[in-house]
Amino acid sequence: MVRFGVGLPTMQEIETLGPQGVARAARLAESAGLDSVGASDVLVGDGTLALEGVVALATAAAVTERVMLDFGVLSVPTRPVAMMAAQVQTLQYLSRGRVRLGLGLGGFPGSPFWTAVGAPSTGRGRLTDEALRTLPGLIAGRPTAVGAERVEVTLAPGTSVPPLLVGSGTGEAALRRVARFADGWVPSALTPAQVRTALSRLREFADEYRRPVPFVDLGVHTVLGDDREARQAMEARLSRFFRLSPDEIREATVSGSPAEAAERVAAFAEAGVDEIGFAIDGYDFLGQIELIGEIRAHLAH
Numbered sequence: 022m023v024r025f026g027v028g029l030p031t032m033q034e035i036e037t038l039g040p041q042g043v044a045r046a047a048r049l050a051e052s053a054g055l056d057s058v059g060a061s062d063v064l065v066g067d068g069t070l071a072l073e074g075v076v077a078l079a080t081a082a083a084v085t086e087r088v089m090l091d092f093g094v095l096s097v098p099t100r101p102v103a104m105m106a107a108q109v110q111t112l113q114y115l116s117r118g119r120v121r122l123g124l125g126l127g128g129f130p131g132s133p134f135w136t137a138v139g140a141p142s143t144g145r146g147r148l149t150d151e152a153l154r155t156l157p158g159l160i161a162g163r164p165t166a167v168g169a170e171r172v173e174v175t176l177a178p179g180t181s182v183p184p185l186l187v188g189s190g191t192g193e194a195a196l197r198r199v200a201r202f203a204d205g206w207v208p209s210a211l212t213p214a215q216v217r218t219a220l221s222r223l224r225e226f227a228d229e230y231r232r233p234v235p236f237v238d239l240g241v242h243t244v245l246g247d248d249r250e251a252r253q254a255m256e257a258r259l260s261r262f263f264r265l266s267p268d269e270i271r272e273a274t275v276s277g278s279p280a281e282a283a284e285r286v287a288a289f290a291e292a293g294v295d296e297i298g299f300a301i302d303g304y305d306f307l308g309q310i311e312l313i314g315e316i317r318a319h320l321a322h
Contacts, residue, residue, distance in 0.1 A: 026057035031046035053314030059091035065132030094188035096127030200226035209240030283319035
């Protein structure tokens with residue numbers, strides 16, 4: 022059975038949900054039977070609303086007991102790897118092992134925030150590869166050489182190393198990085214046919230590196246229920262952003278009633294998707310979480 026996660030309200034949703042929104046959404050996701058909650062790393066620094074992901078997930082951890090805590094995904098270039106390891110290790114310790122560490126190149130090079138923290142616009146793939154090699158030892162509490170100076174760092178208390186997930190597109194270099202380092206792959210905005218094609222390549226690369234095939238945790242934008250205006254706004258925005266046709270956008274998103282949504286989820290599962298991380302675009306954020314929880318009942322029939 023495909024597993025369900027949901028992105029926490031860390032962007033424009035906070036205008037209506039306020040400071041209590043992250044905690045309320047996390048508790049609701051757990052009670053609705055979802056498997057994970059996630060936080061995006063989309064700090065731009067131009068006035069766009071965005072809560073910092075580590076703090077948001079720490080808040081979710083404090084009010085839940087069961088759901089996994091997903092970074093979907095942390096931008097490697099914006100954080101020194103030793104600090105990232107310390108934050109993840111602490112969250113893993115305090116949540117009793119519920120973290121899943123998603124990492125990526127980051128999508129906003131050259132933005133005000135990236136410039137302010139000294140994040141490079143080039144060499145992001147190299148930095149991500151180095152982080153994927155270094156983070157497991159740091160989080161586990163093993164002496165680990167870090168940075169160009171190869172300074173030995175030991176962080177304590179060591180914890181179990183969370184599953185490593187890599188967020189990426191479907192290009193060869195990206196899929197090779199996933200196959201070489203990751204336990205899971207986090208793509209987004211793909212149709213079932215595109216998932217099937219990319220997963221075939223990912224299997225080939227995993228075989229080449231003699232590693233297990235990473236599981237697929239697909240990010241999917243969603244508007245559930247009968248809010249036609251919200252659905253049309255979502256499709257128009259995503260079509261511009263991802264440069265997909267209207268038909269492709271409809272195939273790559275999940276909309277309609279829980280029963281209709283279950284049909285789309287089943288198509289993704291048949292293509293090889295193991296988990297779906299729902300990015301909510303509907304206006305009633307908490308109501309959308311409840312509807313996501315209802316999808317699974319329709320999948321069982």
